[in-house]
Amino acid sequence: MPLSRYFAFIIGVNVCLLSILRFFNWIQIDSKFISSYSIAALFLVLADAGEYLNNVEKTDQRKKINSKVKRLITVACYFLGGFSIMILPHMPNVWEAAFNDFVVLASIGMSIMIIGYRGLR
Numbered sequence: 383m384p385l386s387r388y389f390a391f392i393i394g395v396n397v398c399l400l401s402i403l404r405f406f407n408w409i410q411i412d413s414k415f416i417s418s419y420s421i422a423a424l425f426l427v428l429a430d431a432g433e434y435l436n437n438v439e440k441t442d443q444r445k446k447i448n449s450k451v452k453r454l455i456t457v458a459c460y461f462l463g464g465f466s467i468m469i470l471p472h473m474p475n476v477w478e479a480a481f482n483d484f485v486v487l488a489s490i491g492m493s494i495m496i497i498g499y500r501g502l503r
Contacts, residue, residue: 413482418471424489425463431496432456 403409432452
């Protein structure tokens, strides 16, 4: 198993720990950080789905070309996920509650859709 899977698992455990600390009011978190974590989660789930689709079939030439495009998209999703965690919360823009709710709900919805899709294949 690639080491990146362990890293992703540990990050997930820490985010769950962060949610528990926030639930009991032991820490305060700005909504812009919650939004950026949700955006990062969405990109990381999309990257995982891209890797899954990239490994499904690689037989004919057209699929090999599509495989290169899927690989590029997967790498871009990993980059955007890291960007969302490290840089996005510090960018000067307006983080409204409606945008925050949209990002959180969209990330959860896409994650569940991708898990369901992987179960169908």
